[in-house]
Amino acid sequence: MPIQILVLDDEKIVGERLKASLEKEGHTLEIFINPVAALNRIKEKVFDVVVTDIRMDDVDGIQVLEEVRKKSQKTKVIMITGYATLEVARESLTKGAFDFIAKPFKLKEIRGAIQKAEDALQAEEN
Amino acid sequence: MQDVLISLQPDLASSIAIRYACRLEKLVRFTMQVIHIPNMDETGHSHGSGWVHETWENAIVQQAREDIAKLVQKEFFHYSTVEPKIIPGERDLVILEEIRQKKYDLFIEGLLHSFEPDRFFQKLDSMLYRSLPCPALLVKNLVVLDRGIQIVGTPDTIPSLLLWFFKIFNNLPADPDIFVCHFETSWEEAVFMENDAALISDIENDFLKRGKTVGKIKTVKGSPDGLALLVRDHALVISAYPQSQSYMAQLLSMSPCPILFCPEFKID
Amino acid sequence: MRILFAADEHSYSTDALPQVARLGENTWADITLLGVSNQSKAMADIVNTYYKKLSEYFDPKLSPYQQSRSEGNMKTGIHKQITTRIRRGNPSREILEEAKKAECDLIVIGCSTQKDYTWKDAGDVPLKVAKDADCSVLVIKEDKKINKMLCCLDHDNISQESLEMVSQMITLFHADLDIVVLTDSEDVQGKIEKKLSWLIDYYSTRDIFPCIELVKLTNLETFVSRKVRWGLMAMWMGKKSILERVFPSSKVSRLLKANESSVLLLR
Structure with a gap:
């Protein structure tokens, strides 16, 4: 099932790697390196999956998670972090992150998480 | 407000020193003058004398001016408007002369921290450090x-x-x-x-x-x-x-x- | 992240467990607890004890390992796994094979508090694993506070994964980062300077301000024995690493043995 995915990471390379791989599978991707622009887009549109970095300038991943939750309970949020603290890990959990992926990660790992999100979405529809 | 002289080379130690100095300046307001003494030995010797030598030296000074301006601009744009002083000569003597003439309150330079203390000791032994009339801030790390x-x-x-x-x-x-x-x-x-x-x-x-x-x-x-x-x-x-x-x-x-x-x- | 915790029945393995728990809880890593022994029954009991102890570290309501996350078609999110494995045979070989099979990012292994990096009944297993693994390896000597992380990196060739692993460890231990620059001479060559400058930028934009220290290759062993008693030493030992190129493997072993602290081998 093709799904709508928003990817937000201030490191350009993360979005680029995901775009090449996930578009092949028929998914639609919107890539952002600017968190404010991504938040505005999240307010406009309901995505199936949001993949977001946690530590960024101006906005952090937890704010993105909260914004997504305000817009939709259905959207699966996958958090990525290079600096995994217990506080952020727990906050992500209590605020309903679908997955939390610590760097270094293999592309396969994010693709796996997106696949699981897709399965969960499908199961919820049925 | 204190007057500070900072000596820069186009290298990592200087890049660290200027970054540190700029942060310090936010806490302790001071004016900062950049000085660079081009290493004429590294750029080769001029074979000529008179006009030929002068042209060769001017070219090196101009190149050094551009390199240092780039370094300053990259690290701290606020100071990019202050013209760096590029003065060829024997480094310690030139710096000492500049400090004595302009009566700076503080001298800053960078030196990468090393497990082997030789370079640190050389610095302490140098004519410059033995003769400085003001404090010297040696920046080893950011x-x-x-x-x-x-x-x-x-x-x-x-x-x-x-x-x-x-x-x-x-x-x-x-x-x-x-x-x-x-x-x-x-x-x-x-x-x-x-x-x-x-x-x-x-x-x-x-x-x-x-x-x-x-x-x-x-x-x-x-x-x-x-x-x-x-x-x-x-x-x-x-x-x-x-x-x-x-x-x-x-x-x-x-x-x-x-x-x-x-x-x-x-x-x- | 996937973590493999390789353990035997001795106290140093138990002592390493809290670090595995912290890593797991902070990073939501899938964890494999692996016991290697020719007496499978006894080892199964030991690994089960480790599993119970590990589970006790986690707050049942705030852990990605909680059972409720696995119910209801992942409505609450992905349930992270803690699996147990027992292998028979040569310990270091079995650990490396399991790590490869499970596609681990990090192997965590405890070792005796002596300088020799051994397992009591099986010799230099931690050292062999550290030297031959494809992924990063964290060898833990005692469960003591790590204040500094001393990274002996080959600045010409460091991998992105290594940098990320370093960032995770600094965050995990709330440690300061010291970057040790190995030099052949008094001067830092232009190429290394550029890389170092890039590294300082990389970390400082992430609010980490590493201290740089130059060390001559010939003095590395002395440096290690004097400097790392209070921290975690990290060394990049990828195929292009200067340590791999310059030192024979016996020298690398000696280097590790000169060190009294825990070690992170990055790849």
Whole structure:
């Protein structure tokens, strides 16, 4: 099932790697390196999956998670972090992150998480 | 406001030094003049004399001006409007002359921290450091300034160091820690002394008189190696110019922190 | 992240467990607890004990390992796994094979508190694993506070994964980062300077301000034995690493043995 995915990471390379791989599978991707622009887009549109970095300038991943939750309970949020603290890990959990992926990660790992999100979405529809 | 001279080369040590200086400037306002002494040996020798030599030298100075301007611009655009001084010549002499003429309050330069202390000792031994009329800040690393200041000395040097501290960092919001060393080469591990009450009380009174407070005061006995762990964690270490190869020099060579060397003469 | 915790029955393995728990809880890593022994029954009991101990570290309501996350078609999110494995045979070989099979990012292994990096009944297993694994390896000597992380990196060739692993460890231990620059001479060559400058930028934009220290290659062993008693030493030992190129493997072993602290081998 093709799904709508928003990817937000201030490191350009993360979005680029995901775009090449996930578009092949028929998914639609919107890539952002600017968190404010991504938040505005999240307010406009309901995505199936949001993949977001946690530590960024101006906005952090937890704010993105909260914004997504305000817009939709259905959207699966996958958090990525290079600096995994217990506080952020727990906050992500209590605020309903679908997955939390610590760097270094293999592309396969994010693709796996997106696949699981897709399965969960499908199961919820049925 | 203090006048600062910073010596830069197009290298990592200078890049760290200017970044650190710019952060410090936000806490202790000062004006900063960049100086660069191009290394004529590295760029080869001119074969000619007179006009040929002058043209060759001008070309090198112009190239150096561009390199240094780039470095300054990259690290701190605020200072990019101040023209760096590019003066060919023997480095120590040129810097010393500039400091004496313009009466700078502080000299800053970078030196990467090294496990082998040779270059650090060479610096202390240099004509420049032995003759400087003002303090010199040797930036070894880019350390965050909220780690505070540590004044490191012996019972003899602490009083004059406190005067320098009050002169240069009078407006600093943080309270400095004081570390008084009693060097004992036979003591490998550091031993904290508890019988220095008079010295501690003098230091506290000195701060009180000026309406200021001091951080932690530690008086410690040990070898330079044993004390090294205790001079690692501050944003700035303040010390008197030590004799090269002295115990104090050995201790400071092991510290990765930026070090402010203060002359021992009395100040106003 | 996937973590493999390789353990035997001795106290140093138990002592390493809290670090595995912290890593797991902070990073939501899938964790495999692996016991290697020719006496499978006894080892199964030991690994089960480790599993119970590990589970006890986690707050049942705030852990990605909680059972409720696996119910209801992942409505609450992905349930992270803690699996147990027992292998028979040569310990280091079995650990490396399991790590490869499970596609681990990090192997965590405890070792004796002596300078020799051994397992009591099986010799230099931690050392062999550290040297031959494809992924990063964290060898833990005692469960003691790590204040500094001393990274002996080959600055010409460091991998992105190594940098990320370093960042995770600094965050995990709330440690300061010291970068040790190995030099052949007094001067830092232009190429290394550029890389170092890039590294300082990389970390400082992430609010990490590493201290740089130059060390001559010939003095590395002395440096290690004197400097790392209070921290975690990290060394990059990828195929292009200067340590791999310059030192024979016996020298690398000696280097590790000169060190009294825990070690992170980065790849």
